[in-house]
Amino acid sequence: MTTPPTWDLSAFFPGLDSPAYAAERAAVAEGIAAARADAERLGPPAPGALDAWAELLCRAESLQARLGHLGIYVGGLASVDARDDGARAASSAVDGLYAAFRQLSAVLVASLGETDAATFEQLAAHPDLEGTRRRLTLLREQARLSMPTAHEVLAADLGVDGLDAWGRLYSQVTGAMDFELRPGVRVPLAQRRSLMQDADPAVRAAALVNANAEIAKNEAVFSAALNAIAGTRLTLQRHRGVADPLVEPLRDAALSRGTLETMFAVCAERAELPRRYLRLKARLLGVERLGFQDLSAPLPVDEPPSLGWDDAVRIVIDAFDAYDPAMGDYAREAVERRWIDAAPRPGKRPGAYCASSRVARQSRVFLSYNDTLGDVQTLAHELGHAWHSHVMADMRPWATLYPMTLAETASTFAECLVGDALLNQPGASASQRRMVLDLRLERAAAFMLNTPMRFEFEKAFYAERRDGEVSSGRLCALMADTQRRIYGDTLAEDQLDPWFWASKLHFFLTDISFYNFPYTFGYLFSTGVFARARDEGPGFRATYRRLLRATGSATAEEVAREVLGVELGAPDFWHAALDDVARDLEAFEAELAT
Numbered sequence: 001m002t003t004p005p006t007w008d009l010s011a012f013f014p015g016l017d018s019p020a021y022a023a024e025r026a027a028v029a030e031g032i033a034a035a036r037a038d039a040e041r042l043g044p045p046a047p048g049a050l051d052a053w054a055e056l057l058c059r060a061e062s063l064q065a066r067l068g069h070l071g072i073y074v075g076g077l078a079s080v081d082a083r084d085d086g087a088r089a090a091s092s093a094v095d096g097l098y099a100a101f102r103q104l105s106a107v108l109v110a111s112l113g114e115t116d117a118a119t120f121e122q123l124a125a126h127p128d129l130e131g132t133r134r135r136l137t138l139l140r141e142q143a144r145l146s147m148p149t150a151h152e153v154l155a156a157d158l159g160v161d162g163l164d165a166w167g168r169l170y171s172q173v174t175g176a177m178d179f180e181l182r183p184g185v186r187v188p189l190a191q192r193r194s195l196m197q198d199a200d201p202a203v204r205a206a207a208l209v210n211a212n213a214e215i216a217k218n219e220a221v222f223s224a225a226l227n228a229i230a231g232t233r234l235t236l237q238r239h240r241g242v243a244d245p246l247v248e249p250l251r252d253a254a255l256s257r258g259t260l261e262t263m264f265a266v267c268a269e270r271a272e273l274p275r276r277y278l279r280l281k282a283r284l285l286g287v288e289r290l291g292f293q294d295l296s297a298p299l300p301v302d303e304p305p306s307l308g309w310d311d312a313v314r315i316v317i318d319a320f321d322a323y324d325p326a327m328g329d330y331a332r333e334a335v336e337r338r339w340i341d342a343a344p345r346p347g348k349r350p351g352a353y354c355a356s357s358r359v360a361r362q363s364r365v366f367l368s369y370n371d372t373l374g375d376v377q378t379l380a381h382e383l384g385h386a387w388h389s390h391v392m393a394d395m396r397p398w399a400t401l402y403p404m405t406l407a408e409t410a411s412t413f414a415e416c417l418v419g420d421a422l423l424n425q426p427g428a429s430a431s432q433r434r435m436v437l438d439l440r441l442e443r444a445a446a447f448m449l450n451t452p453m454r455f456e457f458e459k460a461f462y463a464e465r466r467d468g469e470v471s472s473g474r475l476c477a478l479m480a481d482t483q484r485r486i487y488g489d490t491l492a493e494d495q496l497d498p499w500f501w502a503s504k505l506h507f508f509l510t511d512i513s514f515y516n517f518p519y520t521f522g523y524l525f526s527t528g529v530f531a532r533a534r535d536e537g538p539g540f541r542a543t544y545r546r547l548l549r550a551t552g553s554a555t556a557e558e559v560a561r562e563v564l565g566v567e568l569g570a571p572d573f574w575h576a577a578l579d580d581v582a583r584d585l586e587a588f589e590a591e592l593a594t
Contacts, residue, residue: 004342069359082175106152113143167510194370208293223472274445278490291495319421342369354385384414402551408522454516
């Protein structure tokens with residue numbers, strides 16, 4: 001294979017017009033309606049109805065997995081071609097099923113919330129529900145942050161044509177967008193990120209400036225979508241008695257506020273590490289300060305390699321093989337069975353992701369591969385996600401619902417494997433070592449500066465959104481102000497990216513807010529885990545798998561404490577992880593000095 005592949009989704013359904021797809025969609029719809037009726041009939045769990053409730057919860061678990069299977073399929077079709085009317089219509093229909101499932105969940109949440117502690121313990125201990133305690137506890141806790149059941153059902157119903165519709169609109173518009181890279185040459189918006197890694201500063205500048213010019217043409221759409229999504233969320237939170245917009249994201253992330261604050265405090269305390277790297281990069285690029293488009297620029301002292309698809313596959317599989325042959329075998333299977341869509345093409349949405357079906361027990365990896373070392377790392381990252389799901393493939397669906405914080409563990413670990421393999425490769429040139437260290441430090445800067453920038457922007461936006469809609473001009477000002485504060489003196493004032501809020505899909509996700517902080521957590525947590533793996537060698541493989549399998553059954557703090565014996569609420573772990581960044585920076589400076 002010499003070109004990036006397109007994926008094969010036939011293991012999900014033969015096509016949108018197939019009887020199998022229509023039958024499953026209808027069966028899931030009927031199953032959700034029946035489960036909701038049974039939940040309403042049963043009422044809150046009582047000692048004499050625990051078997052019936054266990055059966056109902058098992059059905060709900062299965063329906064959620066089947067719904068996810070449908071969602072991955074239609075989402076995959078829409079991702080590769082945002083102009084596909086059939087995929088858009090199917091996505092809208094599946095969104096309706098998600099709304100129906102949220103209505104069922106609202107009934108389950110209310111019933112579990114009304115159950116006394118002793119009865120709940122009996123239910124959670126039911127043999128048919130083994131492995132679901134964490135999920136059941138979350139549902140019960142959610143009752144404290146919920147409106148009356150009828151209101152939650154209505155909110156879920158309205159979400160299809162309200163909240164979710166704004167998210168779909170954003171994806172449709174950005175997926176169909178392109179911009180002028182140079183006179184007569186237009187490229188999809190999805191290629192912007194890769195183009196900002198180009199060696200030519202003119203290409204990087206065009207990728208930022210010209211893409212932003214196209215984004216600005218749609219500013220009314222993007223600001224309306226963002227305001228509607230945030231406004232709806234704030235309204236629902238007000239009716240749920242939630243005063244702080246971080247309460248729900250922290251619950252979903254299985255993370256305490258204390259741990260989050262400690263982590264970001266350590267990042268702020270050691271912010272000079274990534275800033276020192278960015279100042280050095282500016283000197284290498286021959287500028288006083290970097291432009292936002294230069295943050296991922298290759299080193300001018302080295303010729304950036306053009307890494308074809310075959311090169312990427314070899315690098316990733318070799319690195320996985322060296323750590324755990326089973327991991328390498330899995331990546332090889334993913335390539336051979338076309339579980340990856342990496343070919344850039346018009347209409348393909350921006351970004352990269354991995355989606356895993358608990359029904360097919362398979363994952364699908366999505367990215368746009370453009371022959372860069374950064375793309376190789378993206379491939380490793382998404383295959384790391386897929387490996388995480390593979391390790392949990394024999395577990396029941398609710399035991400695999402890990403939070404975003406822990407979701408980034410395997411993906412970042414996989415990137416570390418590839419980076420170390422390239423650094424330690426026999427005969428690795430100084431140029432290769434510099435480029436790998438540069439990429440690692442670039443990622444450190446992204447998670448220590450860029451992600452906190454997103455987090456602080458989102459906090460500021462939500463604070464202002466409480467008082468009314470926020471104009472696109474004000475959104476740009478908030479973003480630019482946050483970039484100045486977080487990046488310090490490393491960015492040129494006239495080369496900020498005030499439209500970053502409109503170009504980043506994460507701000508427009510409708511099922512989760514503050515999607516950003518789990519990335520910094522995942523990066524630092526996985527860096528600490530990888531340091532342990534490096535120290536302990538092959539003997540850590542079993543611990544690592546145990547860690548991954550525990551991610552859906554406990555909070556982030558509990559997983560770290562029980563599997564690794566570390567306390568995440570204390571700064572020591574985070575400082576130790578950042579010591580690895582400091583060592584990379586020192587090695588990078590030494591390589592440049594030779």
